Amino acid sequence: MHFDLASGVALHVIPTKQFKMTHVLITFTTPQTRDNATARNLLANLLETSTHRYPTQTALARQLAKLYGAYVGMGVGRVGRLHTVRLRASFVNDQIAGTNLFAQVIDLINEILFHPLIDDNEFDGPTFRIQAHNLEQTITAMYDDKQFYANRQLMKLYYPSDTVMRVPSFGRVADLTDLTAQNLVPVYRDMITHDRVDIFVLGDVDPNMVRDEIGLLPFADREIPSMRPYYQQPLFPAVQQRVEHQPVVQAKLNLGYQLPVYYHDRNYYAGLVFNGLFGGTPYSKLFTNVREKASLAYYATSRLLPFTGFLGVQTGIQSADAQRVEDLIAQQLADLSVGKFTTEQLVEVQDSLINQYRASHDLANNILGRELLRALLNLPPATAVAAKINAVTPEDVSRVAQMVKMQAIYLLSGEK
Incomplete structure (x- = not known):
């Protein structure tokens, strides 16, 4: 109410x-x-x-x-x-x-x-x-x-x-x-x-x-200007890169991409499933191929920020493996863009996302967080979330993957 x-x-x-x-x-x-x-x-x-x-x-x-x-x-x-x-x-x-x-x-x-x-x-x-x-x-x-x-x-x-x-x-x-x-x-x-x-x-x-x-709290009337939460920026003409050396045992290779998928826009659910296949779930390509099969990373995950159009990848690696890891991550993205994943992998990710969404209803703070976003964005209540996730097709995932543009590479290396 x-x-x-x-x-x-x-x-x-x-x-x-x-x-x-x-x-x-x-x-x-x-x-x-x-x-x-x-x-x-x-x-x-x-x-x-x-x-x-x-x-x-x-x-x-x-x-x-x-x-x-x-x-x-x-x-x-x-x-x-x-x-x-x-x-x-x-x-x-x-x-x-x-x-x-x-x-x-x-x-x-x-x-x-x-x-x-x-x-x-x-x-x-x-x-x-x-x-x-x-x-x-x-x-x-x-x-x-x-x-x-x-x-x-x-x-x-x-x-x-x-x-x-x-x-x-x-x-x-x-x-x-x-x-x-x-x-x-x-x-x-x-x-x-x-x-x-x-x-x-x-x-x-x-x-x-x-x-x-x-109503006893003494809030007074105030003028509220139009608030625009979404942030968009043009592409850099060249990928921004930096290597930093510190005495660390485990190097950090982090990659930043532009992905113009925003909260509850027409690509939002396809973006969630894409991210789940890329690096956002234990069924992802980064987890399976970079961490498990190639044993090149202690962890390899991706995260989509749907208010800024940012897709980030975080990995913990050996410094000497940095280029191999970067190339292998690029290959996972290329595979997704041409539909190189199985129906079983797609369904596993969709089921995982749906289970996460349902489990989030058990925590009051998660419910309040969603209600805050809905209020700030003036959105109707979310309905049929599971159906929308399940409706994402392999073609949708590939289409979103093709929208991803590399923008930044940061390596914290323990070697000079």
Whole structure:
């Protein structure tokens, strides 16, 4: 059920008896810029750790414990070119708690979102410094993972230097030096008053009760400009390549392709099946031929990003095998483009994708994630997903494979 709480503020209630917990997702959405991702991530960290009523992380944790161990946390994410700050909450439903726990959790959410620890137009100094340091440590630790590091370097090759897609949704360490307890306050006020807001409630709830309680959150009307999540870029005239040497035992060869297949467009399901055959499932050509038969990779996978038209391949290899692996990956793609795969392989991949889709309904966060995409893109509910996957033909797979264009090659090598 859908309710408009204010202009630009929507409530989506999904009543179900499937879960014993009630789940709430509140998203603040705005176009990402080159400068706002780090600030919004730090802001999310500040909001989830202190408020005026609960000025320390310990005080906030004690209040959550009183609410039968409720969870409330904040983070960031991205949908194509759109940046989202997300508040998630989960707690036992009122029938099990035997009290109006929903109202108490919404009261705490009200405190977190609308009463942050701001005095004299600045965030609390010690809290700000702790959270800025923690975020710096978190981002630095992510890049210590060489698989993650190699993927980020591939993204820097694939996306032009002037695009926001170069900047990850969680931000950059370098941006933290420009953020202060004072200049983060306008970021907060801009988010709370101007961002598009979508609120999702999933659980064994009465929609009218949810509307009444959520309606107490003091969101004001806001003007929402047209938001375009999809990112498209022209082809590079030549493949972008980079080799980097570090003392790593396992080399990383990552490849980036342009594949203009977008979320729920006419090629979307064919794109999912193609990716499953290429490297997205255990039945794929990369897994079977590169990893298993040729024994040239510790792992070899592909991933389709349907908001940016990006297809990425990640492999862990021996440095000396880089060219052989690259050639063998190219051969798998060529085979798919001419239909060189069996009906049995196609059916295995289709069954795998359908099973993944059905299993995803067992997790509340997956359901909420799909509902968020549906709301942002103004799409009708997905129907007959299994039938659409099964309707993909070998000719569809080959047609999509022929659309793939190599754009970037990154090798993190342990040898010079």
